[in-house]
Amino acid sequence: MNTSNPKSTMDIVAKNSSGSSTLADGLLIPRVDRERAINMVSVQPSTLIYVNSITTGSATGQASNIDAVGFYYFDGSTNKWTKLSTDTNIYNTDGVLTSNRVMGLGNNSLIFRNGVEASLYFERSGTGNLQSGQNVANLYTSGYVGNTNKILSGIRTYYQGDGTNSNSSMKLTVNGNINNNVVLAANNNVGIGTETPSEKLDVEGNARIRTLVDIEGTNQIPRFTRRVMSDANGVLGYEPNISKSTYGLDNIYENAMSNQISTTITNGNVPLNLSNTIVVPANTEALIVIDYNIPILKKGGYVAYMGITLKKSTNGGADVELEQGSRKYTTPSYSDNSAPAQGFPIVGKAVDHITNNTSSPITIVYKPLGYVEDNITTVYFGMWTNSGTGANFNWGRGSMTVTSYLKSLQ
Structure with a gap:
C-alpha cells in the first residue's frame, strides 16, 4: 500500500514518513474487549488483536492471559491469547535456568535490601524429602x-x-x-x-585465649574461685570454690643484694637494701613464706653478737619485728686475736598468716636487717666484693624469697 515496489507480502508505506505533518500514520489492529476475545472460535495462530477493555468477560479459557489492556496474539501451541510483549523478569516471575549463567558485577556492589527484614533463600527444588547427610x-x-x-x-x-x-x-x-x-x-x-x-x-588441636583478666592486678581474686581442670580426653571442667577451702599459689618474689654492706656501729640494725612487697587483696586470707640467706663476716678474733632481724611493715606503717624469722649468733673470741676474719651464712625462714577481711587491699613489705651488738670491729653483710666480675669466694650473694598463697574469704 502506498508503494509500487512492495518488499514483502504486505508492505505498507506511510503517507508522510517524515516532516511535520499532523496526520496520523500507522496500522490499526482490530480492537475488541476481553469478552469478544473469549468467544472467538477457530482462531488462527498469529492472529493479532488489541484488547481495549477487560471490564467484560473473565481471564479464563483462551483468554486466561488477558489481564490488561494491550496487544495480544493467538499462540497455536497453547490455544490462548498471549501478550505481544510481556514484562517478565526475576522481580515478578519465577523461573528456572536452562543452563549455566554468569553475572558480572564489574566494580559495582550487589545489595539485597528490604525495608523491614531482608531474607535470601537457597531453596532446593522438587518435593522429594531430604535424606540425612544430604x-x-x-x-x-x-x-x-x-x-x-x-x-x-x-x-x-x-x-x-x-x-x-x-x-x-x-x-x-x-x-x-x-x-x-x-x-x-x-x-x-x-x-x-x-x-x-x-x-x-x-x-582439634591447641587453643589460646588472649587478654584474660589479671585477677591479682585488678584485685579480683575473691571473684575467681573456680579451678579449670581437664579429663583424659581434654574435656574441661571446674572445681568449685577451690579458694574457699585451700590456699592457691599466688606468686613467688625473689630479690638479691647488689652491694656489700659494711658497718662499724656498736649496737643496732643495719639496712641491707633488700626487701619484697606483697599485696593481699580485699576479703582474702594469705599465707606468706619468707626465706633468706645472707653471709656475714667480721674482722678480728673478738667476741661478737650479730645476725639478721626480720622486719615487716603494713600499709606504710612502722617496721615490726617478725621474731619467727630473726637469727642472731655469738661468735667465738681468740685470746690472741689471731683470727683475721670470721664468716658464716645466716639462713632464716618465717611464715606469716594474714587475714584481710576489709574491702581494700593490704600492702606488706618484708625486709631483713643486719644486726650487731657490742661490736668493736668492721662487719660485712651480703657479699665479699661489689665487683661484678670479682670473685666472691665461697660467700655467694645475700638473697631473699617470698612465696604467697591466697584463698578467698567470700
Whole structure:
C-alpha cells in the first residue's frame, strides 16, 4: 500500500514518513474487549488483536492471559491469547535456568535490601524429602590461581534430620580445603578441625585465649574461685570454690643484694637494701613464706653478737619485728686475736598468716636487717666484693624469697 515496489507480502508505506505533518500514520489492529476475545472460535495462530477493555468477560479459557489492556496474539501451541510483549523478569516471575549463567558485577556492589527484614533463600527444588547427610546448598568463593579458577573458601549446608524435623549442619572451609575447618553441628555444638563436635566448643588441636583478666592486678581474686581442670580426653571442667577451702599459689618474689654492706656501729640494725612487697587483696586470707640467706663476716678474733632481724611493715606503717624469722649468733673470741676474719651464712625462714577481711587491699613489705651488738670491729653483710666480675669466694650473694598463697574469704 502506498508503494509500487512492495518488499514483502504486505508492505505498507506511510503517507508522510517524515516532516511535520499532523496526520496520523500507522496500522490499526482490530480492537475488541476481553469478552469478544473469549468467544472467538477457530482462531488462527498469529492472529493479532488489541484488547481495549477487560471490564467484560473473565481471564479464563483462551483468554486466561488477558489481564490488561494491550496487544495480544493467538499462540497455536497453547490455544490462548498471549501478550505481544510481556514484562517478565526475576522481580515478578519465577523461573528456572536452562543452563549455566554468569553475572558480572564489574566494580559495582550487589545489595539485597528490604525495608523491614531482608531474607535470601537457597531453596532446593522438587518435593522429594531430604535424606540425612544430604548436601542441600553450597556457597563458594573462587579466583584464578596458577591460571586456574580454584575454590578458595565455602559454606556448605547438610540435612541431618530424621525426616520429621529440620535438623541441619553447616560447614565453613578455607584455603580451598574440603575438610571441615569450622562446623556448626545439628546439636548446636561448634567444632574446629573436627566434623563431630561433642561439646559446645570442640577444638582439634591447641587453643589460646588472649587478654584474660589479671585477677591479682585488678584485685579480683575473691571473684575467681573456680579451678579449670581437664579429663583424659581434654574435656574441661571446674572445681568449685577451690579458694574457699585451700590456699592457691599466688606468686613467688625473689630479690638479691647488689652491694656489700659494711658497718662499724656498736649496737643496732643495719639496712641491707633488700626487701619484697606483697599485696593481699580485699576479703582474702594469705599465707606468706619468707626465706633468706645472707653471709656475714667480721674482722678480728673478738667476741661478737650479730645476725639478721626480720622486719615487716603494713600499709606504710612502722617496721615490726617478725621474731619467727630473726637469727642472731655469738661468735667465738681468740685470746690472741689471731683470727683475721670470721664468716658464716645466716639462713632464716618465717611464715606469716594474714587475714584481710576489709574491702581494700593490704600492702606488706618484708625486709631483713643486719644486726650487731657490742661490736668493736668492721662487719660485712651480703657479699665479699661489689665487683661484678670479682670473685666472691665461697660467700655467694645475700638473697631473699617470698612465696604467697591466697584463698578467698567470700
